Amino acid sequence: MKKIGIVGGIGWPSTIEYYRHICELSLAYHANINITGPAPMPEILIESLNLNFAVTNRGTSEPGSWDVWDTYFNNALGRLSKGGAELILIAAVTPHARLNEISKGIDVPILSVYEAVGSQCKKQNIKNLLVLGTKPTMTSAAFKDGMHNYGVRAFYPQTEELKTEVLEIIERLYQNKTEGASEAIAKLVFSCVPEEGLILNKTAVCLGCTELSVAFHDLKGESSFVLEGISYLNASVAHAELAFEACVTQ
Amino acid sequence: MKKIGIVGGIGWPSTIEYYRHICELSLAYHANINITGPAPMPEILIESLNLNFAVTNRGTSEPGSWDVWDTYFNNALGRLSKGGAELILIAAVTPHARLNEISKGIDVPILSVYEAVGSQCKKQNIKNLLVLGTKPTMTSAAFKDGMHNYGVRAFYPQTEELKTEVLEIIERLYQNKTEGASEAIAKLVFSCVPEEGLILNKTAVCLGCTELSVAFHDLKGESSFVLEGISYLNASVAHAELAFEACVTQ
Numbered sequence: 355m356k357k358i359g360i361v362g363g364i365g366w367p368s369t370i371e372y373y374r375h376i377c378e379l380s381l382a383y384h385a386n387i388n389i390t391g392p393a394p395m396p397e398i399l400i401e402s403l404n405l406n407f408a409v410t411n412r413g414t415s416e417p418g419s420w421d422v423w424d425t426y427f428n429n430a431l432g433r434l435s436k437g438g439a440e441l442i443l444i445a446a447v448t449p450h451a452r453l454n455e456i457s458k459g460i461d462v463p464i465l466s467v468y469e470a471v472g473s474q475c476k477k478q479n480i481k482n483l484l485v486l487g488t489k490p491t492m493t494s495a496a497f498k499d500g501m502h503n504y505g506v507r508a509f510y511p512q513t514e515e516l517k518t519e520v521l522e523i524i525e526r527l528y529q530n531k532t533e534g535a536s537e538a539i540a541k542l543v544f545s546c547v548p549e550e551g552l553i554l555n556k557t558a559v560c561l562g563c564t565e566l567s568v569a570f571h572d573l574k575g576e577s578s579f580v581l582e583g584i585s586y587l588n589a590s591v592a593h594a595e596l597a598f599e600a601c602v603t604q
Numbered sequence: 605m606k607k608i609g610i611v612g613g614i615g616w617p618s619t620i621e622y623y624r625h626i627c628e629l630s631l632a633y634h635a636n637i638n639i640t641g642p643a644p645m646p647e648i649l650i651e652s653l654n655l656n657f658a659v660t661n662r663g664t665s666e667p668g669s670w671d672v673w674d675t676y677f678n679n680a681l682g683r684l685s686k687g688g689a690e691l692i693l694i695a696a697v698t699p700h701a702r703l704n705e706i707s708k709g710i711d712v713p714i715l716s717v718y719e720a721v722g723s724q725c726k727k728q729n730i731k732n733l734l735v736l737g738t739k740p741t742m743t744s745a746a747f748k749d750g751m752h753n754y755g756v757r758a759f760y761p762q763t764e765e766l767k768t769e770v771l772e773i774i775e776r777l778y779q780n781k782t783e784g785a786s787e788a789i790a791k792l793v794f795s796c797v798p799e800e801g802l803i804l805n806k807t808a809v810c811l812g813c814t815e816l817s818v819a820f821h822d823l824k825g826e827s828s829f830v831l832e833g834i835s836y837l838n839a840s841v842a843h844a845e846l847a848f849e850a851c852v853t854q
Contacts, residue, residue: 366623366624370620370623370624373619373652374616374620377616391655391659391660393655394655394656395613395616395655397613397652397653398650398652399652399683400652401647401687402647402648402649403645404645404646405645406641406642406643406645407644433649436686437683437686438683
């Protein structure tokens with residue numbers, strides 16, 4: 355198995371989920387293989403960064419304002435490469451917005467969350483994708499551009515009110531208040547997309563930050579599932595699955 | 605904050621607990637400090653190893669039989685050092701048995717689980733310590749030797765039957781079967797130590813592997829607690845606390 359590198363800490367609960375998913379995928383992969391000793395695991399190198407430093411050094415639209423931020427992530431990627439990582443993930447959607455800038459000079463393949471979600475959409479013939487996530491995710495063009503390469507039209511909740519609702523749901527889930535959360539997400543989805551449009555337009559909903567998946571209890575480990583007529587894609591699970599596939603492919 | 609290095613994957617659920625503890629300690633530490641942005645986190649570098657490789661390359665009493673195993677851990681420690689770690693933990697009790705061998709040539713301080721448990725014993729004036737853990741832990745002299753430096757007499761369940769009981773409890777907890785587990789541990793403790801001896805001889809019980817702490821639900825995040833007359837020390841929580849203290853100490 356190839357050694358997996360993970361840029362983590364953005365934030366740390368998401369890093370735990372990625373690490374757990376990969377280890378559980380390895381358990382399942384080796385379950386029916388006759389092996390001496392405990393299930394083999396890929397070696398995994400995690401560079402967990404300081405979220406405070408990353409957030410307080412976010413840039414603006416000014417040229418050069420992202421330099422410190424870019425360097426912080428680029429250095430972490432460089433250390434993963436030097437530490438023997440043969441493929442790399444960034445365990446968070448938000449930093450993907452600057453993937454081109456932060457991956458400069460890194461010669462190890464970085465598997466992006468867009469690739470993970472995009473190839474899931476292709477497999478399931480999904481043409482439209484409502485992306486729910488953090489504020490930076492729902493206000494930048496990055497996710498839309500990332501999906502464009504896979505022939506998928508990504509869009510965000512259309513109004514400020516709807517975006518605020520998403521952020522409030524995330525905030526409650528962050529505090530582990532899960533009661534009624536999946537119903538609140540479903541209600542919000544129907545405010546963004548007319549119910550009949552979901553099927554007609556081959557539309558799915560992307561859970562684009564780790565907290566959102568907590569709403570779905572037993573389904574939170576699935577990369578895709580259907581609940582009450584809505585097709586969901588879980589970005590971080592799909593991302594971890596893509597990494598594990600690459601890790602066991604020669 | 606100093607950068608923390610962790611040798612993980614032995615096994616992976618334990619690595620998650622160490623990482624989570626350290627992040628939660630940083631949250632608590634910064635809770636009442638006026639800071640812009642989310643709570644600062646130490647940078648954490650995790651080398652998660654392949655448990656199968658480690659287990660299948662365990663040595664015997666033959667000279668040289670541990671060479672492959674020792675090199676595997678020594679290389680991981682070396683990569684943590686090169687990756688900028690300023691202090692290192694091994695997130696498992698078992699590999700500590702060969703700490704001298706695997707730390708050769710590593711110039712970054714390695715904070716051992718013995719140091720963590722030993723200094724907790726000193727703080728609480730504990731003189732005797734019943735250590736419950738995996739088979740290698742309960743059959744090697746390493747934990748006893750480690751505690752000796754702190755003036756603590758460590759001992760294991762005295763008979764094969766009692767040791768087997770511990771391993772059966774761990775096995776059930778590994779499958780997340782927690783019902784009745786803390787009672788089973790208490791019963792076992794009283795089979796190893798007469799009830800009155802616990803207080804008279806200043807005896808505590810060391811939860812010497814991560815699974816055991818799962819039995820104690822809400823208390824599993826505490827480095828020490830008293831339940832039904834038994835003083836418990838949680839080795840991995842104490843270890844994570846020691847690391848975080850060192851991380852914020854200049």
